Amino acid sequence: MVQATAVSTASADTSDLKARFLTAFRWMLLARVVEEKLAALYRGGKITGGVFLGKGQEALSVATAMALRKGDVFAPLIRDQAGRLAFGETLLDCTRTYMGSRLGPMRGRDGNVHRGRPKEGLMAMISHLGAMLPVVAGTLLARRFRGIEGTVGAVNLGDGATSTGAFHEGLNLAAVEKLPLVLVVANNQYAYSTPTSRQFACEDLVDKAVGYGVAGHSVDGTNLEACLDVLDRAVTAARTGGGPQLVIASLLRLVGHGEHDDAGYVDPALRKSPLGADCLELAEQRLLRENWTTSNALHEMQQDMQRQVEEAVATTLREPLPDPNTEDWCPLATRHLCEGGYSPT
């Protein structure tokens, strides 16, 4: 089992680190900017349904996606806006799904974080936690059948999902088949309102790796460099025949479960602890400390991102909404077998 926490970069090339760090920071900041806009739209009644933000989890999320390549598979969860962007999802896919545009990938049939482009490797999560893990395992099994080598599948879950049957069955199946799968668990201390003390009894979730016969990694989820380093190693290990990798990241969710939730149940001591640090702020401090950028450049970067987000929202607002009269009420690919005539219309 590999144990790594906040590994130093003594061996890494500094300029390479700078480049990766800056790239990661950009995605994290863009995620933060678009999520703040989504929250504002939600408060203004412009979004039907929930809004689920990833504040505090951007470092882990972006590190997962940046360790992946084109052709890999990624199953993000609800706090993975940063990873989605880094994996190649457009801002428009995000705003269109949240705002119900007919031109979005889900066409108003599903909303908010339930979006993806499976043919491009981005899975569209269902709400049932853990359920995407076996699906990604299946994509990797299929690639083995088809003789496609060298691709990896990453699945992001939270601490709550570790209690599900799907987590157990999926990880065990992946281990039995020695699949190139990376399972990233963001232990953000709460599953909705339930603290980890009511979720699991093991001392450390990474200890589960031994039981499943997979490699385990721990990482400080507030530390971008550590996340980039650990995820890179985990994904490389999976890609080079090391079998499934379980990554446990410690951090704190800095928002409610959704924007409807004020998270009043979060222990104030946790907020003040190192776990409660904001990974984006820490990354920004690091950038300035290392002189990898300037305050002015950061300010311009943020303004540019705000323009991008405003443009995506404005475009989406002009687009057609789903229309029940032209909607195709057929759930099947085999159209002639649809029972449309018996739908209550």
Next chain:
Amino acid sequence: MITYLEAIREAQAKALADDPRVYIYGQDVGQFGGAFKATKGLAKEYPGRVLDAPISEDAIIGSAIGAAIEGMRPIIEMQFADFSTVGFNQIVNQAATLHWRTQIPCPITIRLPSGGTAGAGPFHSQSMEALYAHYPGLIVMTPATVEDAYSMLLEAVAIDDPVIFCEHKYLYYHLKAEKLPTEAMPTGKARIARQGRDATIVTYSAMLHESLACAEELASEGWEIEVIDLRTIKPLDTDTVLASVARTGRLLTVGEAWPWGGVTAEVIARVATEGFGLLDAPPMRLNAKDTPVPFHPNLWGTHRPTAKTIAVALRRLLSA
């Protein structure tokens, strides 16, 4: 002679031979050939394409969905239909919604060894077709003959949607045919298994044979009973049912599943709402008793409909 079970084995062999995208995944399906031997010898004939799975129905189905996204056409064997409840979430929430949500087809075939046999008890006897038919996005097949077991399973593998293939365990060894069919009825079409003019029995799966035996018995008393084999529960061929009721004026629906909701109720609901005027008497339905499926043959034999109890119901219907 070829049995219903052998037809299922042969269909899978043909699917593996014809299409490199097909593979079989399930508990004990590999070298062992499956709990009922439905995959006997296939692991040897098609190395690497017939794989033993851990006892993880959720992960088995979930992985099939992932493989389907990647262009494969998995055939999944649930060891018993009853155990599919563990994979229920993946079937109804993931497989059934995938195409509607993402426009990516989900061509997986889930074989459910279904229905009661003497001594099997509450957890190896269930008929789950109504449960799956309830969910949009799934096709549910219930073959009642050797020919249909073969041709419908091949059709299930070819269809671009998830198919719940309810094969009846009681028919595995009991039912035999001269040879495998070379042509088949289209999916979604019901079959008139016996023509008549006095009453219509609408049924499917193993209950077809109890219904046919009943019709034969009543024929000796001069009654001509029409028997319809639905073949596919979803979609349900309402047209064929209505046309038959238009001829006979009387309807009895028979199913081995439990009475609440379900196929027998759905057929009656459709006839009552779309063909009320065709009915000369209130429609009737006959199902298993509303208890778990009992273990002992004395209880099991009474729990489900039989030719005898169908005949009792039919005589009431004919005199109504």
